[in-house]
Amino acid sequence: MTTEVELAVTGLVTRRSAHDVAETISAIHAEAERRGATVVAVVDHAASARKAGLTMPETQVIIFGNPRAGTALMQASPDIAIDLPLRVMVRDDGHPGSLVSWQDPAYVLQRYGLGEDQGTPLNVPAAVATAVLDGR
Numbered sequence: 194m195t196t197e198v199e200l201a202v203t204g205l206v207t208r209r210s211a212h213d214v215a216e217t218i219s220a221i222h223a224e225a226e227r228r229g230a231t232v233v234a235v236v237d238h239a240a241s242a243r244k245a246g247l248t249m250p251e252t253q254v255i256i257f258g259n260p261r262a263g264t265a266l267m268q269a270s271p272d273i274a275i276d277l278p279l280r281v282m283v284r285d286d287g288h289p290g291s292l293v294s295w296q297d298p299a300y301v302l303q304r305y306g307l308g309e310d311q312g313t314p315l316n317v318p319a320a321v322a323t324a325v326l327d328g329r
Contacts, residue, residue: 203300204296204297204300204301204304205294205295205296205297206294206295206296206297206319207292207293207294208292208293208322208323208326209288209290209291209292209293209326210283210290210291210292210293210325210326211289211290212290212291213251213285213290213291214251214252214253214283214284214285214291215251215253217283217290217291217293217325218235218253218255218283220325221255221281221283221293221321221322221325222235222255222257224321224324224325225255225257225317225321226257228317228320228321229259230257230258230259230279230317230321231257231258231259232255232256232257233256233257233258233278234255234256235253235254235255235256236253236254236255236256237252237253238252238253238254239251239252239253250284250285250286250287251284251285251291252282252283252284252285253282253283253284254280254281254282254283255280255281255283256278256279256280257278257279257280257281257317257321258277258278258279259314259317262313262314262317263277263278263279263314265311265314266305266307266311266314266315269305269307269311270305270306270307272305273301273305273307276296276301279295279296279314279315279317279318280295280296280318281293281294281295281318281321281322282294282295293322293325293326295318295319295322296315296318298312298315298316298319299312301315302315
């Protein structure tokens with residue numbers, strides 16, 4: 194079962210996964226590729242912290258995109274390139290499962306002054322995460 198989680202961070206949508214960070218990242222990776230996206234990287238912040246002699250809860254960010262979709266956004270608003278490729282964060286908050294977060298597409302559109310008709314590519318993280326979290 195997944196539920197939406199209330200967070201004070203503006204512009205993020207967060208839901209709970211019943212699975213741990215590694216399992217959730219793996220499922221998101223497979224779903225993103227199934228939808229035609231290229232996974233650029235998985236950044237494992239906790240592993241990097243361990244290499245530096247520090248500790249933090251498991252936290253990974255998967256970065257993926259599709260140039261056919263992202264290029265039009267960057268042509269319309271070049272500054273949006275700082276937010277592309279798209280990403281989903283999965284982290285351990287000390288409770289069963291993990292938290293899955295992505296940028297709210299409406300927030301990103303507003304931030305860059307883009308119209309709703311341009312937002313389809315920004316819906317991909319939500320679609321990928323929702324498919325994984327709802328078992329579709």
